[in-house]
Amino acid sequence: MSSRTRTKRPTLNLNLNLNLNLPIADIHDILPEYGFPKGIIPNVVKSYSLSSVNGSFEIELEQPCYVQFDKDELIYYDKNIKGVLSYGSVSHVSGIQAKQLFLWVSVTGMDVDFNKGMIQVHGSPMLNPAQRYLTLRALGAPAVLLSLAMQGVFRGFKDTRTPLYATGDSLNIILDPILIFVCHLGVNGAAIAHVLSQYLISVILLCKLMQKVVLLPPSVKDLQFSRFLKNGFLLLARVIAVTFCVTLAASLAARLGTTPMAAFQICLQVWMTSSLLSDGLAVAGQAILACAFAEKDYVKAKAVAARVLQMGFVLGLGLTVVVGLGLQFGSGIFTKDKNVVHLISIGIPSKLKFMIYSHQFVAATQPINSLAFVFDGVNFGASDFIYSAYSMVLVSVVSIASLFLLWKSHGFVGIWFALTIYMGLRAFAGIWRMGTGTGPWRFLRGQSWK
Structure with missing residues (x-):
């Protein structure tokens, strides 16, 4: 530019x-x-x-x-x-x-x-490649939306195996090095590989779903548009709030220069990828809880929620060790740039008068991240969409303010401080809802819900 x-x-x-x-x-x-x-x-x-x-x-x-x-x-x-x-x-x-x-x-x-x-x-030299990547990747948006919707349907069937087998990531992994390095397409090749893999996922899931259900209802009234629009709007507001916080953090990191941006993206991808492992627990808990609430089996709902949260916290502790050691000794796998590796694993002098390591944030926050994702699944299983949306918007407002303040005062380290606050508030929102026994959790205080 x-x-x-x-x-x-x-x-x-x-x-x-x-x-x-x-x-x-x-x-x-x-x-x-x-x-x-x-x-x-x-x-x-x-x-x-x-x-x-x-x-x-x-x-x-x-x-x-x-x-x-x-x-x-x-x-x-x-x-x-x-x-x-x-x-x-x-x-x-x-x-x-x-x-x-x-x-x-x-x-x-x-x-x-x-x-x-x-x-x-x-x-920034990253602007033009980023624009080309986003332009090409946008072509895969219909496939992404369709595949996500169908994955939600399979989750409702308690079928998590089909979406797992119907993944197109293997195609993405194969095409990435071919298109990027062999065909010399660079970021364009990465975007093309992603788009092709997303359409492959959609085709596989659509064929499998057609074998289970009739996709076209006998009447338009059976589609229940009002219910879908209501819950869909709430979830859309929540997704926008979540995405905006992470996108803003990446934007602030880009303003620090190319090296901090590269280090931030590596840490962010590891941070989110490891945390998303807890999403599997959230999905399982969501489906089981939905059935328990539909049957008004509150004893089962309480037991499932408690067990899923316990497993999520234990998983987070395990990820803390794995991610911490992995980034400390294996950051060179992601890049050969010495400055980027230094920023990730060597240490960053902060204004707090002690050394802060960016990989420490990625590792230490894993238990918090796991609880946040599991609580999302628990709230969705309880059909607590209104609280999930409003609480996330409030969390985002506080997180955005902390991002700007800490970025200005502590730079690269400040961004990770703010992201830690962001995930901590997400987990706290779930803890508060269940701990106070409000909404669908009123049965914990001996009160009925709806």
Whole structure:
């Protein structure tokens, strides 16, 4: 991504040499010596430092601000701006964003075009590949929705074996290296492999489902659209809240640079993949609980909920050990980039005056994550969709606020602090609902439900 920001008058001093040992009161006095106009930095500088060795600088503004350069060029400056300054160029920039259409894109570098009197603004190198990947992967959206709906039907039949066997991940795993490396399609190949695997899953599940039930009802009234729309809207609100939190965390990690973003994605994938192992317990508990509540067998419902939660917590403890050791000694499996591996497993000095390891967050939160996912299944089995949706929206509001606050104060570590809070609140919401004996759990206090 690149955009052109027109400057009013770029100042060129090709024959001047800057003596950084001289006391200069304002960073704006230094910029012309490097070919940049003074107005490229807002007039709210609180302090700055500039290295005479490699040109690295750090600027602290009094407050974040927006600067309008042209009619369609809006730039956002964070409170702390970092980069490496050389003549006519700034690289490794962090803390600056440019608005492109309706998106804010992190600025990673700037170059002065002396002939045209313009400044070339460079965005994140991951933007274009990400756009291509999402565009191609969007073609698989119908297949994903259809397969998820059919998996829900099989869960209602207490048939978890068919969705397991009807997986297309094996095709995805086979096609990924072929399309990415052999066919040299890069991220496009990864997206194509994913789309093909999703359509394979849908075809297999559809054929299996046609053998069990009649897909077309005799009457439109039998579809019960109102009930589906009501519960579907609640679950949609919940999914949006969940997705927004994780997406926001990834967005904030991307603003820190390519290396933190790569480390974050590796940790996030391991974090979510290991946690989703508990989803199997949640699915089993959901189906059994739904039958127990339908039969008003509250003794069975209580026993199933307690046992599933116990198993989820034990599974989380086991995952803590496995994931912790795996990321500590096996992070090189995911990438050969030394900086990314260092960020994952070596350690991050925090402002809390002790070393914080990103893989420790991934491992230590596994019991919390397991309980959160299992509680989701328990609530769904009890048909407590309203509480699940509203509580998740509230959890997301608190989590989003903590993400911004901790990201600004602690950077990469702060994002993982916030995600830990996010999963902790999800687990707490389930504990509170069952512990207080409200909603469908009123029978725990000797009261009837509905």
